[in-house]
Amino acid sequence: MSSNYTIGHYLLDRLAELGVHHMFGVPGDYNLSFLDEVIDHKEIEWIGNCNELNAAYAADGYARVNGMAALITTFGVGELSAVNGIAGSYAERVPVVKITGTPTTNVMDNGLYVHHTLGNGKFDHFSTMYKEVTVAQTFLTQENAAQEIDRVLLTCWTDKRPVHINLPTDVYDKPISKPYNSLLDSAILSNEETLKQMIVDVPERINSAKRPVILADFEVTRYRAQKALLQFAEKTGFPVATLSMGKSAFNEAHPQFIGVYNGDLSSSYVQKRIDQSDCIISVGVKLTDSITGGFSHQFSKDNVIHIHPFSVQFNSTKYAPATMIDSLHALSSAITKRKAEDLDILSLTSQMAAKSYTAAETEITQERFFERIAAFLHENDVLLAEQGTSFFGAATMPLPKDTTFIGQPLWGSIGYTLPALLGSQLADKNRRNVLLIGDGSFQLTAQELSTMLRQHIKPVIFLINNDGYTVERAIHGENQVYNDIQMWNYQELPAVLGPKDRSITFKVRTEIELEEALILAEQNYQHLVFIEVMMHRDDKPALLAELSKRFANQNV
Structure with a gap:
């Protein structure tokens, strides 16, 4: 054991091993000393945020592109500010490591009335809250640190959901032995006998189908199964559709891609191909109201073969453990390929x-x-679309090859995508990031624009200014004051929040003005580009207009 190697080092090394190279968060006196180790770490860069909620959103965006993320806050006030973002990561299966710097073990053992507490001598209130939105939790001590760090991080990696680590200020610097094996040596593997039995039973049902189709969703991207899905599709020849939560899980320029399925709000062709299919190979799908036209899907569950991250299920039979990637590879070699003309595939292109x-x-x-x-x-852009007009407008918009689409249709926390853009852009600075966000959402998290300018990142941001909460107006209270917001001078904000020479801004009202701005945006790729787009407050994408009526009826 080396006295120079600490629990803090161990935690940071394990995070770096899993690909985490940026740490988001806000400093506080219960995490300051540990942050010194973050600053000194050779593989992890500190990214300070304007507040803890934004840090959680940024970590979520980072994890969606990078594969995993981490953030740190102080005890109580900091961790509660972040909890909404962590809940969103839990709902949409995004692997984020939430670290909380806590008071010393002596303070907590003696129940002292210190700041950032409820003043009752108890220190488990907030960690108890986090149990509802994380899949694993731990309170590190000198004795359990190595075992607990490994357990919690492996759970985060495997389940693709957030975990919570409490790190007392008097524990992070305690000596510990360096890890001697790879953390992923203990990752879940498929059972060979399970796969063999699945290949005996399932392909027969698929091969006998007359109208087979593949329906993919967000778990494909969370578990990095895009290549396996592509191989499966090309070996079978089946048409492929995605749900909007899983948009970009499959190359939308591919000749087998037929479009995005939205229940009975889909195009007539896509709706028919899914709802009338006699065999749907459902890969990583979760059917929610926002992505099924308000639960308007009409296919029979008896015709669905479910491929989940660690199992395959058909009717009442489940095959597990069988990873999504292994299952797709195994089925690829056991299914008879169909010709495109026999399946009457009409590609989205x-x-x-x-x-x-x-x-x-x-x-x-x-x-x-x-x-x-x-x-x-x-090609290869990252497109973020804020929940509302931006998401539903982009949901059916065709994407170029290798584009990554980021939205939050299940949790739907407005303001999410602006800080998420910070994370997704830092996750891969070589990819252009494009953000579509409404004025109402922008006002919730606008200050994180300053962090982007500080970090010298260069996304393209489209601020859709339609004078308030358009989604809410469409659902209820079209002319009510609670759906109004204060008009800002949006295009001036980049110059207010950061150096003027790092951004270029536009305000456009007409198609010609937009065209000119887009040309200049392409030319000024070394700047953050901010384009304010003026639109009528009552204008909304057709998909949102219809879906908002259903949400209104659903709330009665």
Whole structure:
């Protein structure tokens, strides 16, 4: 044991081993000393945020691109500020390590009335709250640190959900032995006998189907199974659709991709292919109201073969443990390939071929805006779409090859995507990030724009200014004051929050003005580009307009 190697070092080394190279958070006196070790660590960079909620959102965005993320806050006030972001990561299966710096063990053992507590001598209130939105929790001591750090981090990696680590200020610097094996040596593996039995039973049902289809969702991306899904699709020849929560899990420019399924709000072709299929290979799917047109899907559950992260299920039979990637590979070799003409596949690319866009001297509408943004995107971009007009406008917009799509349709916490953009861009600085966000959402987390400018990152941000909470207006209270917000001088904010030479801003009202801004955005790729797009407050994407009516009825 080396006295120079500490529990703090051990935790940071394990995080770096899992690919975490940035630490988000806000300093507080219960984490300051540990932050010195973060600063000194050769593989992890400290990213200070404007507040803890933004730090949690940023960590979520980072993990969606990078595979895992971490943030640290102080006890009580800091961790409660972050809990909403952690809950979102839990709901949408995003692996985030939440570290809380706590008072010393002596203070807690003696029940002292210290700051950032409820003044009752108890120190487990907030960790108890975190048990509801994390899959593993621990309170580190000198004796349990190595075992507990490994247990909790492996659970985070495996379950793709947040975990909570309490790190007392008098524990982080205690000596510990360096790890002697890889953390992922203990990862869950498929059982060979289970896979063999699954291959005996399941392919027969698939091969006998007349209208098979693949329906993919967000767990494909969480478990990095995109390549396995692509191989499975190409070996079977089956058409592929995704739900909007899993948008970009499959290459949307691929000839087998038919579109995004939204229940009976889908295009007639996609709805028919899914709802009338006699065999749906469902890969990583969770059916929620926002992505099924308010639970309007009409396919029979008896026709669904479920491929989940660690199991395959058909009717009442479950095959486990069988990882998603192993299951897709195994099935690929056991299913008879079909010809495209036999399956009558109409690719999304061919469905969109008749559409063209020419800018006119007219005000920008939601429909025309998303038509133009589809052409603005590059291969390998990261597209973030805030819940609301941005998400539902982008949900059916075709994406170029290797684009990553980030949205939050299940948790739906407005303001999420701006800090998430900070995380997703830092996760891979070589990829262009494009954010679509409304004015109402932007006002919740706008200050994180300053962190982006501080970090010299260069995304393209489209601020859709439609004068308030458009989604809420569509659901209830169209003209009520609670759906109004104060108008800001949005285009001036980048210069207020950071050096003027790091950003370029535009305010556009017409299609011609938007076109000019997009051309300059392409040319000024070494700057953060901020484009305020003015739209009418009552204008909304067609998908959102219909879905909001269903949400209104659902709330009665």
